[in-house]
Amino acid sequence: MPYPIHRFQAMCRLTPEEERRLLTLGDAEVVRRRGETFQHEGDVLSGFHLHLRGWISSSILLRSGHRLIQKIHLPGDMLGTPSMVLPKAADTLTAITEAVTAFVPYERIGQLFTEAPRLAALFTVAVQMERLTLMDVLAVTRNASAREQLARLLVDLHARLSPIGLVQDDSFHLPLTQEVMGDLLGLTAVHVNRTIRAMEADGLVSREGHRIRLLNLAALRDISPLPPRRPQFEPVWLPAPL
Incomplete structure (x- = not known):
């Protein structure tokens, strides 16, 4: 199944080449079982995940031992991007339902900045929209x-x-x-x-x-x-x- 690109289409008119790059950005699809945790807070990472199908939660564990769910992810989201600036994973990713993801090595995103700078800019905008969402959640x-x-x-x-x-x-x-x-x-x-x-x-x-x-x-x-x-x-x- 293709990666849903509606979030990027809401930002600009994509060229056919940009659509092709987005749809082929991830590796082979991986089916996640309901309840499966496929990234643990503290893992050493080499990339992030595109979300193709199903519902996935992002959570962290507080020192008190309580779990804090930060986000419910839906198809079209990019999972684990905050960890790009850290040596280890910032959050835990767990499939709420059966879900499908595709892994994207960090190097592949780096190539966009030289080979497709507009797409790289859109990726930056998408990450900023996630930041706005978290700001709003914090506000309420x-x-x-x-x-x-x-x-x-x-x-x-x-x-x-x-x-x-x-x-x-x-x-x-x-x-x-x-x-x-x-x-x-x-x-x-x-x-x-x-x-x-x-x-x-x-x-x-x-x-x-x-x-x-x-x-x-x-x-x-x-x-x-x-x-x-x-x-x-x-x-x-x-x-x-x-």
Whole structure:
């Protein structure tokens, strides 16, 4: 299956050669079993991973022994890029569902800066968008109510799943347990469950198994404490394609 390149297409009009480079950037596909940890915090690394299919979590272990989930990754993401500036892996990557990844050696990214500088610039923009996401999460964690945090999470998942065709009638598969959502939002599983039930009672969402429907997307966006981020399309500083 090809690497989803919608994130890069949202930044500029890609040339056929740029699309080819993106689609062939990774090595052979690797299937990750549900629950498999394929990168451990502290591992010595030689590259990062493209995310092709499934759901994957990024987490770190605090000194207290508690796990902190930093990000839920979806197809089109690049996994482990923060570790590029460190001698060892900054986070642990675990498949929440069966997932597919493709490994990218660091040297291959380095070649883009000389052979395809515009694509390298887009890679830099993509990493900065990840930084913005983490800034937003930091801004709302413990400074927003559980209802606001959960609304932000659901709106974010809806926005990220839509470009890859995984949203139908504002509903999508949500394979996250309440414990995982709690770790991600800094809440207890009980608090997550209570908040979701309240949203259901208010007609904001409905659930059927692991599928959730956003019944009032506009209201959820209003409840979310932060507006969505959108990359600037073809900024003036972007290098011209070769």
